[in-house]
Amino acid sequence: MRIAMIGTGYVGLVSGTCFSEFGIDVVCVDKDAAKIEKLHQNIMPIYEPGLDDMVAANVEAGRLSFTTDLKEAVKDADAVFIAVGTPSRRGDGHADLSYVYAAAEEIADSMTGYTVVVTKSTVPVGTGDEVERIIRARRPDAQFDVVSNPEFLREGSAINDFMRPDRVVIGTESEKARKVMKQLYRVLYLIETPIAFTSRRTSELIKYAGNTFLATKITFINEIADLCEKVGADVHDVAKGIGLDGRIGKKFLHPGPGYGGSCFPKDTLALVKTARDYNAPLRIVETVVAVNEARKKQMAERVIAACGGSVKGKTISVLGLTFKPNTDDMRDSPSIDIVSALIEAGATVKAFDPEGMEEAKKLLPAAVEYCKDAYATMPGAHCAVIITEWNEFRALDLKKVKSLLAQPSIVDLRNVYVPEEMAELGFAYSSIGRP
């Protein structure tokens, strides 16, 4: 089997590499020549644990290669995956499909023989129909099927998520295309991964409904956390107590500063738009989007409260900037709202993140001072705020922290420390949803 993967972003690069690990010949294509050149030197465009080693091993084995030449890559491929970006469109929040459609046109011009065209990018319901129409219009003679095969990869554990997924969803009515897809995922059949075959539109919706449900779950526990603070309950015990009910499940009930990242904010918004377009509004999701947006800003108010009601002229130590640990991704990270609000309120912000500072410089206010490690953010600071739960922030030398800070105050937006222990050490400690 031979496949072409169009787009070497997060999804394309991980998926292409993992398919080659399955023993399939993979050519990854990108228009960005500099990116391809770097990949030739085994320099990854993203930070993902284990990816560079897996890329190197498969390149070495001759199963994985990188090119800017789409035509050559697509020519004899059994399947061509579209894994280009679908960002939120400026202005209206719909997914921007211009990259997907441009890829469809180029694929149409290059394919030979029967080809399965697979949309891996997250695309709104009906996009597969449009991709099919575009290809058919340019190549009335071509033999092809368009399949939806969404990804469910989490940044930081994307390789494991691809190699050992909870399920694979394949949307197509074509028996011929199913056969090709089954062949591509043969290794997962061997480990008895559930593979759901659906219609193309259903598959497209599964991706959005899944991410939206998870975003709802997080937002639910975040609001329960706020209630816990008011009534003197512990949100972790509530989460455990409800999560033991198999119908609810214990995952994705960790409270925090609000969800961020490249998927949840964009996908919730896009689904809300689609639902409105079809006159079937998703009012729950609309509320989730609004609550999550407001929450990120409210987090800055917690810090201001911890500093006695004002941060004007005060220094705040910020630990963690990325939207979650083990990634350098800053997209829609809660830190953007929190840090911006603190600076607007007159604070000096000194920040450290183990991987995300280069990306952060592009998105955070220019006034942020970046430090070489966690402790370097602290001398003279009136409060330390943990925004991202990187492991190294779980194991801080708290005596040292106390000696460095101007006042021993920690706002822990990820609940990585135990309130009683912090009190014993003499910290004013504020966390989420705990007495």
Ligand code: UDX
């Ligand atoms: C998500 C989906 O999990 C994945 O299936 C999809 O393909 C892409 O989007 P990802 O964006 O990498 O993956 O991050 P994820 O680990 O799901 O976390 C998303 C956000 O929710 C983060 O900001 C995280 O901090 C937050 N979160 C997650 C919580 O606040 N609480 C939780 O219990 C879980």
